[in-house]
Amino acid sequence: MKTKRIILSALKSLGKNKLRSFLMMIGIIIGIIALTIIVSIGFGAKELVMERVNKFGTESLMIRAGGGIQLSQMNAAQGSTTLRLEDVEYLENEIPEIKGVAPFSNKGNADVKYFEKSTTATVFGVTPLWAPVWNWDVTKGEFITDEDIKTLNRICLIGPTVQKELFGDSYPIGEQIRIGNIQFEVKGILESKGTSPGGGDMDNRIMIPLSTFMRRVANIDYLSAAKVLLHNPKEINVTVEKISQVLRERHSLAEGEPDDFTIITPTEVTEMAEKVSGTFNIFLALLAGLSLITGGFVIANIMTISVNERKKEIGLRKAVGASSKKIVMQFLIEALAVTISGAIIGIVLGGAGAIILGIVMQMPVSVSWASILTGVISASIIGIIAGIQPARKAARLNPIEALK
Structure with missing residues (x-):
């Protein structure tokens, strides 16, 4: 056959x-x-x-307050007071590998209202450097400025999810919303970013000046975290070592004592x-x-x-x-x-x-x-x-x- x-x-x-x-x-x-x-x-x-990983940035790393914090635990460091604005400014000035630093503090599930409409969102206190460091700007309106930081302006940028919940198809720029009991003017609409590395909705966010957040909203003097942008992604391991050394010295941590901060790299995000x-x-x-x-x-x-x-x-x-x-x-x-x-x-x-x-x-x-x-x-x-x-x-x- x-x-x-x-x-x-x-x-x-x-x-x-x-x-x-x-x-x-x-x-x-x-x-x-x-x-x-x-x-x-x-x-x-x-x-x-x-x-x-691309959203996080291969040339970036994150410094979070508190030891052993995962990137997905966005609110896990809320009780940690170990990272200060002075620490971030010192790192940016003293470590040449750092291109820019975007410090921020955040508060989850904040009540937000616009007349009879209401929703909950994560509120971030940020600086103007957020836009270049995170590659995250506004599609309409204007981003937070140095003047907003200096004067503790009560302005905000809202994400597309917040815009949909509160305004629907209406134009929100210039409108007044309440975050908690404080009134803010909508200055801009953030670009849509979809899902975060931790799986959360990055569009359900509101950004306000960091100074306003720390003094008027949360009444704190510490940061949740800071994102660091590097000149060269190949130098990330060297930069991590330098940041760790500087922060341990500034926080007076003795040899053998665990870090009171967490550094997250793109590898850990992956x-x-x-x-x-x-x-x-x-x-x-x-x-x-x-x-x-x-x-x-x-x-x-x-x-x-x-x-x-x-x-x-x-x-x-x-x-x-x-x-x-x-x-x-x-x-x-x-x-x-x-x-x-x-x-x-x-x-x-x-x-x-x-x-x-x-x-x-x-x-x-x-x-x-x-x-x-x-x-x-x-x-x-x-x-x-x-x-x-x-x-x-x-x-x-x-x-x-x-x-x-």
């Missing part, structure tokens, strides 16, 4: 038993759907990680984002793997039953000269045909499912050639493994006994 005839014979056999072939496919289809969704989410998560998405992907991968393995067992069992049902066919082929090798090949081709067909169906359904899931859950997905190849290769491996034992059993049949 030539290879072409073996393939045609295998496909013909599957065509005669459509229900059996479909039952063998079900486990593979389910497994490949899950696998395609996982790979699509995985690639989407990688894109999201890089997007978040690790944090990957950890969040990685846990979810591992769980889904286990489910997909179990589905594929289950599908493999189903194929192996049904094909074993098929061997018993087709003893006369196998005996006849061996009697007319078909070698054991070609019998094995035919059954392996049948197994591969089932799994690859299931893989194609699973990839189509999985790709559609991933896109729908991304829209519904508002999460990034990326259906790529990698997800398609992963599905086909996985199905092929399962098909070969599942078909080996039934194929060997068929090849070992004695033609005389099989024809009885």
